Amino acid sequence: MEIGFVGLGPMGSAMAGVLLRHGHRLTVWNRTAEKAKALVAAGARQAATPAEAARGDIVLTSVANDAAVESVALGPDGVIGGLRAGAIHVGTSTVSHALSERLAEEHAARGQRYVAAPVLGRPPAAAKGELFVMAAGEPAAVADARPVLEQLGQRLFVVGERPALANVLKLCCNFLIFTTIEQLSEVFALGEKSGLDRATIFEVLTGSFFGAPVHRNYGRLILERAYDPPGATVDLAVKDTQLVLQAGEALSVPMPLASLVRDRFLSAVARGEAGLDFTVIARQAAEAGGLEG
Amino acid sequence: MEIGFVGLGPMGSAMAGVLLRHGHRLTVWNRTAEKAKALVAAGARQAATPAEAARGDIVLTSVANDAAVESVALGPDGVIGGLRAGAIHVGTSTVSHALSERLAEEHAARGQRYVAAPVLGRPPAAAKGELFVMAAGEPAAVADARPVLEQLGQRLFVVGERPALANVLKLCCNFLIFTTIEQLSEVFALGEKSGLDRATIFEVLTGSFFGAPVHRNYGRLILERAYDPPGATVDLAVKDTQLVLQAGEALSVPMPLASLVRDRFLSAVARGEAGLDFTVIARQAAEAGGLEG
């Protein structure tokens, strides 16, 4: 297929590489052009604008936040200006459901199609095509995008016909990740102070009822206090928690656990930990119990 | 081995049955004697007091709470009066770490040995010997109890030398179960109100990062609103949450998530749901968002 890819951060580059290896003709764009080098060396074409990258059958976007998506999709030289009628914009970024709804409308108004397909997983999983992809959009559009989405992920979930639904569900996943970190932080604090060995705590939990990837991956980071270099930063977590709370506000659904982790992340920023891995909030539960964080 | 079993509720009966099938000579006791019928029919001997049940190599106790353990272990005609020097009391109940420490002392003062071995799993798992068992105690005592503990569980974790450590870790597991229910409740509320299908939410979560037994088992109960008949009641959850908070208080470790679920369980009691399955607190997050609970 003729595919465009906009946004070549660690996630975007990894996904674009997978598509290239599957034999698609790929046109890429990134704000800082040098990030495209490796992909171009591997056969991708480099576009001068997002619009130019969007002239194929499908264009995927993978950028940092609402503002960046707005800019590359709807701004001057944005995707929306290059996409032909009937072609598909697949948004993989974690954005607000409000923006997702706006993108759906704007594309529809031009006869273009929009599929929201946020992904779960970190760059190493992305590079192996082992993400979890949750897609939502008009069924025919999702069907047309399916071959590409299946190449990106180990598993594809189609979750609804309104694109914003996929974004809400992705926000829920982030919420579960953040609050699981808080759960584990409190357990490590209580357990350690009682005299339990931290590695034993981790082994028992992940070896019994609590052995999901969310427990194993983040539990290990807390166990090893592996906060630096970060897999994903506190700053990013602040943004994502805000998105959850905004969704809750827009839908009038209180999310008390989200508020609690929001305070942890804010405090981490105040303590100078904004650039560390977001599991660093485990320090706060530990210190509140008089332990070294 | 010559084994005693004290406490034949759903968990106790199931565990005792497993031991009987493994060929041990079993003497059982229960406050209401008729609950012993099936085990006696299968070959167990019925004792008139906990002390009488405790005259073998090992006696296991499985009763409802601190008061019940205190009564059958330390009360008149209690286990402590029947156990010979060197024999082992294995406590499988979920009790406070304070009581566990007291049991360790009382048994040691009489030359008896105490192993705390709380278990994770519901009666059907117990009946198949598929519990998770977390044991703590003096190493030689744990070694002597090991064959029995391994018959009870699919996996045995030895977590420390002070018995109370196993109880703290069991409390941590309960804490994780309760707070995972709150996590999932908030996710179902936000997701459902956004328009997502509840079954889709469950499928995506458990099919991606959140597929541990704790997610699948309790998530399904919430999904199906299967609150009645209860697997374990709100009343029991109130007790267990108090144990977590008491451990936190004794060790000076704040557990904000535990406080939050405690309020959910108290409110469930106030709403007349004390006898329902403790996942019923999912109603509260739903109703707070204006949904039917």
Next chain:
Amino acid sequence: MEIGFVGLGPMGSAMAGVLLRHGHRLTVWNRTAEKAKALVAAGARQAATPAEAARGDIVLTSVANDAAVESVALGPDGVIGGLRAGAIHVGTSTVSHALSERLAEEHAARGQRYVAAPVLGRPPAAAKGELFVMAAGEPAAVADARPVLEQLGQRLFVVGERPALANVLKLCCNFLIFTTIEQLSEVFALGEKSGLDRATIFEVLTGSFFGAPVHRNYGRLILERAYDPPGATVDLAVKDTQLVLQAGEALSVPMPLASLVRDRFLSAVARGEAGLDFTVIARQAAEAGGLEG
């Protein structure tokens, strides 16, 4: 003095009336022009635009939220286009400290002066000049505005030289009001369920350590369940709580109590109580305890 007044809701009308009675020459503007009638009948002149109202020595604005202030102050035909160099814009609305900072910059860039002077009190107090006024701005500007500010309030506090400081302090006052409502709600719930008479609770609290206006005014509304007609609505409280939380986020200061009342207000909206007095959240603490709300 030659004074303009922009925004004639219940608060604005009351304040403008006070200024008129003190003998100032008053020019007023409101989006819906008919709200100016009573003031015009009493001698005020009606302007066609905010800019036109801003041609005197001082112009005060009193509108609903950030967007409205932005519109009347900085929009086309806004205050900023009519105010002469050296003249003063006094912002009395409860707005974000971010907007306050922007107003200070925009006015300064035109040689105009900006004083933030948010007020504490409801319309009846405003009509009697009995508000509490907290002002911040460049000292000479505050000094020039002082005679007017003193006429509006029973007490004027000058709280700093950066206008935004007054806005932060006003947000803190709102935060204290909202969280005091939650405090009293929980007390009424516990007390009532124990068998105490609600009126007795109110009498003892306000007659001992807890007799501030915040206790007496809002406590009485809860005591009498006087939620309709509203003095100030849940919708307004949602907005104001967001401003507090945004300030906390911008400054990296967690405000756990603010998150808690935010959830109460969101839930009130979800329950269909958006248009009731914001003390209606007392129902939630009551119902959580199994009482009628």
Next chain:
Amino acid sequence: MEIGFVGLGPMGSAMAGVLLRHGHRLTVWNRTAEKAKALVAAGARQAATPAEAARGDIVLTSVANDAAVESVALGPDGVIGGLRAGAIHVGTSTVSHALSERLAEEHAARGQRYVAAPVLGRPPAAAKGELFVMAAGEPAAVADARPVLEQLGQRLFVVGERPALANVLKLCCNFLIFTTIEQLSEVFALGEKSGLDRATIFEVLTGSFFGAPVHRNYGRLILERAYDPPGATVDLAVKDTQLVLQAGEALSVPMPLASLVRDRFLSAVARGEAGLDFTVIARQAAEAGGLEG
């Protein structure tokens, strides 16, 4: 009147001194006898047991907690053994409503009368007879105790006929004190970080809507960081918060704000601040915002 006074800590000594100055014949008892010296020098008689102190018309108890009240009232040589039929035990301590109910029953079973009369105020207020007294009990008993209660307080509130009601209301007052400290802590943190002067914050709040004793007294301690020597310690606050939460549990009423301050107090203990004034929890909100506590 012939009055006994049991418990001569700072509060008890001050109250006993007031009664002595009003001309009553006073018999006092304290666990450590030397604390009675000043009162004996001023004319009081010293008893060898609480029972002996309880032989007059009225005996008041003022001790630290449930266990101490249980001991001096119901233990060997306790008040209950000395009090004649028809005489009155006035309990001024802050205790659980459960214990209050038990005292009412035990006294009634012996034809004695029990009035719960917990007090609000610190020792200096007690010494001037300026406490707030909230009394509950059988009306005739309260009427007979009234002259004494009025001498102890600047104001007497009769709050119900079941003694435990006064204890619940006292717990509510403590709850309001603790949570007001949290409110003010968060305000000081946000305000200070925004650049506001701390003294200005205090002046504006207490000079406007927030000028109750609870705001002025505790706000000043936070403002001045006057945590040592303590007026009342963190340890005491832990106990009192537990009483509130236990009442909530017994009555099935969630108190989310109480849980939040409980965590603050526990953390203070963990940080080594158990012996400081309980307003020291203000440090935690400050430090969470990156400020010096």
